[in-house]
Amino acid sequence: MAATDFKDYYAILGLNKAASSDEIKKTFRKLARKYHPDMNPGNKEAEARFKEVNEAYEVLSDSEKRKKYDQYGQYWKQAATTGGGWPGGGSSTTVDFGGVDFSQYGSFDEFINALLGRAAGGSAGSGRNGQWNYSSYRTGGPGGFGGFEDFAGYENRTAGSSLDTEVAISLTLAEAFRGTSKRVATGEVSIPAGVKTGSKIRVKGKGQVDLYTKQQGDLYLKVEVLPHPFFQFDGDNLVCEVPITPDEAVLGASIEVPAPEGTIAVKFPAGMRSGQSLRLRGKGWPKPKKDERTDLLVKIAIVPPKELTAIERECYEKIQANRTFNPRSNLSQMVL
Template identity: 65%
Template sequence: MAATDFKDYYATLGVSKTASPEEVKQAFRKLARKYHPDVNPGNKQAEARFKEINEAYEVLSDADKRKKYDQFGQYWKQAAEGGFPSGVGVDMGGFDFSQYGSFDEFINELLGRFGGASPRGGRQSYYRTTTGAPGGFNNFNDFGFQDVGTAGATQDSEAAIALTFSEAFHGVQKHLNLGNEVIDVRIPAGAKPGSRLRVRGKGPVSPFTQQRGDLYLKVELQPHSFFQFEGENLVCEIPITPDEAVLGASVEVPTPDGAVTVKLPVGVRSGQSLRLRGKGWPQPRTGRGDLLAKVAIVPPKDLSPQEREYYEKIRAARTFNPRSHLQQVKL
């Protein structure tokens, strides 16, 4: 990668390199609202800018990725994915990484200089590996790694793959550039953050057997303006008015399949979650999960004279005191 290909993600979000995670998030949200395609329909420049903002936030909001980005600069992806493109001379402080088939190989070589394992030194080496024959593709199998020191082991690697919520929900086919080859990978519907997919025979070459290990793809989702995950649950926030909370109402709630009408119970509280069964994320074995819609009571900022009059009448006639139990609170 040439130096001119380097993307300064801090500059993209307009934050300093010492910015806190909260500052990074605030900068992203501000820019995302400004350049979101829904706000700029048909504007290709805004769309490209929005993609750059998402890309920058994806890296800087992830502590591990940000650490690699700060450490390796324009070579952070090669370090994160475990390898550099073959035949490319990489200049990092005068050190040439291109002599190594993967970043793990460089680490092993480095450890070998201090008396550890080294694949080039011919001594016994220990890799983060798993056994398995090349060929084939398994979906959503979280394969554990085991440390093995046998000459028959294959060497695996892990890389992150970023998906939009739509791609992860519906499934998508992705073209992956592995440096010396491009492969097509089908991501099945229902990929979640942290899901790991195994691509057989597309990992690094073992220094012992010259056979390729497996490539594990860890799914990361780009932020969505409305939906998000909390653990295994798909959640969203539904703003309602005070009168809807007191009297109950029927409101439309967006779901991945489109809007549905939901009946709010009388006296619903802010923060209360309404479960929309079968309207959540696809489940590999059980069909569809549920969507949790969190209620947020939003008071109006600008009142008409009539609205203000009615609210004042309500206040004057109100008998309910939600803080009455606080009178007995003491240390």
Template identity: 60%
Template sequence: MAATDFKDYYAILGVDKTASSDEIKRAFRRLARKYHPDMNPGDRQAEAKFKEVSEAYEVLSDAETRRKYDQYGQYWKQAANGGSAWGGRSPAGAPNGFDFDFSQYADFDEFIESLLSGMGGGRTRTRWSYQSSPGGRTSSGFGSGFEDFSRYSSRQPGTSLDREATLSLSFSEAFHGVQKRLNIGSEVISVRIPPGAKSGSRVRVKGKGKKDGFGRQGDLYLNIELQPHRFFSFEGDNLVCEVPISPDEAVLGAKIDVPTPDGSVTVSVPPGVRSGQMLRLRGKGWRLPKTGDRSDQLVKVEIVPPKSLSATERECYEKLREQRSSNPREDLQGISI
């Protein structure tokens, strides 16, 4: 654009030079609705006005370009190293002729929100990819297939093209990985959930979010939720389970069978184990998608007295009580306030 072709973007939007970003956004929303080609079929003047309004908003909605525009006036583009601001394209990458697929929006307000999102007025999420192995990135966007959402950031609150959904998995599906078929609007997609998902895990499916009028499309984020298991639970990355033992096994020690994700294993219970004590099974816990390793399984021992006794068992317990040489409450003697 030559210096003589300078346009007063503030006048185009009908706002003062001191207008806030919210005021600029409201003005654009009103004018975009008024002049959009879908609302004015065949009206070339309305289409030209819509392009002009869009150009004004794209410049004034960005703090840096607005600063240059305010500082240098008609020479602001030369101050920004020259070149066409639009690269021969319609504003914000829209194809010439404004060929919008308006049918994908519930109403015109939803279209305007997506338009604002695509032109600097919406939220942007910065994503980092995690590489678990030299195998490269997967179609889900990360080497592990999981989103590292703890490091999300956002700029400028507004509308995102991304979608979110909750996906419920059984422990078996999450541990081994599973292929799921999902309905996304009128489309049925197949999504591979990698092994090692947990509640709070997040899987990114690229290009399955909302669309805007300029050919851009957001992503789908699946928030994993595990169904409760009757035996296993989590303590951090480790699996935890509770295994009952009898009083004689606690006193004398025993070898017991304990379920793990890989099947039952034999565990040695040391003599004199206390109720609530944890036994660690290394490498028998949950799959760790970031490393490909396994966490530990923690076995909590719970001493369970029998609910009913045979005559012989009662006689033996009575003899033990009579012959017992230790007092488990010895350390409580002398305690007072």
């Protein structure tokens, strides 16, 4: 990766490296809502910012990725790939490092130390030419790969420890509703319809590789569904809020209500109050592995007009002058 390709994920979110996980999540949700394509239809700049914010969060919300990013900067992806040493018995030729010649380095950490001027620091395993700390050296397996216990980013796996890997992945509500495919470090993976925040998707045989036994664990994708400006979750159901006018509330009405797959004509009975909900059965969220849907709850919000025409004002004044209903008639009984 060239230096000009480096993305400062902290700057993209408007944070610094000391930001906590909660701060990162809170800022991400705010920016994701601001630049969401549904909130900015046709705005290519907002769409690009939305993708940047999503990419930054995907890295900084994952503790392992963030650790690599903080340690290696623009080379964090290569470091994550090599695990601190060169793959394939010490050869760096299997990983794309943007045209840099790594034959002079014994490990990725050694390259980073040299790049940052840390080789002279005398840390174990930080140099070649007789500077290795042999007390920490551990001979590799049949492939001849040797490792150093103090390699930053290299995990010395004990027998029986898990090779499984967990990676955070962010989806728009539309992607989670319909299902989609996403590219991760190990390749393209399919996301089934109906996943929600907290869902885990198992991708068999795509986890960490044991360099000695060649066994490979599984990859688990931990899902976070990005906030949507109209639909939210209420347990397994979807919920949305629809505004209606005072006359529609009094007389009842038939209106078009957005649903995930398109608008639906919904008839509201007379006398609806703000906060009441109508349940549209089978119009909510897909149930994973089932050909069923949860319910869509349509919550009512009565919204008075901010501006009135002369005839509208006259009609409201006549209603007010002739109204017999008093919703506050029993409040006098509430005095202590």
